[in-house]
Each structure stands twice: as structure tokens, then as C-alpha cells.
Amino acid sequence: MARLEEGALPKSTTKRLIKNLDELYKKDKNPLKLLSLLRLGIPSEFFKETLAESSAQVAGPREVILSEYLIAKSK
Secondary structure: OHHHHHOOOOHHHHHHHHHHHHHHHHHOOOHHHHHHHHHHHOOHHHHOOOHHHHHHOOOOOOOOOOOOOOOOOOO
16 A cells, blocks of 8 residues: 555556456455455566665665765975
């Protein structure tokens, strides 16, 4: 659901899912079937972690390297 709220799913996929969920809900209100439809209707590539997300998760303490570049003043 977070991916849907973030807008990570294409508009066509979202429209198709809403249409299919609406049809299924009218026939059968079983929540497990609704979840199954969502799981099968969304390609697995949308659940893979992106490079930006994986690089933000580092283990261990963070280190900050402070450096200063000194330029000699000419006289």
C-alpha cells in the first residue's frame, strides 16, 4: 500500500487493479481473495529495493570525515 500511496505504480496498473478489485468486491467480499488479486496484479519488480534505498541503509556507526584544504598565501 505504501508504494501505491507514493505513486510508484504506473497509472494503468492502478486503474486495472481498481477495476478488478471493484468487480471482485461486488461478487465476493473475502479479504483474502482481494489481497491475492493485489499480489498477483502488481508485478514483483515494484517491490524490489532501489539503489537509493539500499545505499541509505548502512550497518554500524556512522563516521563523518572532516577535512580542510589549506592554501598558502602568497606575499
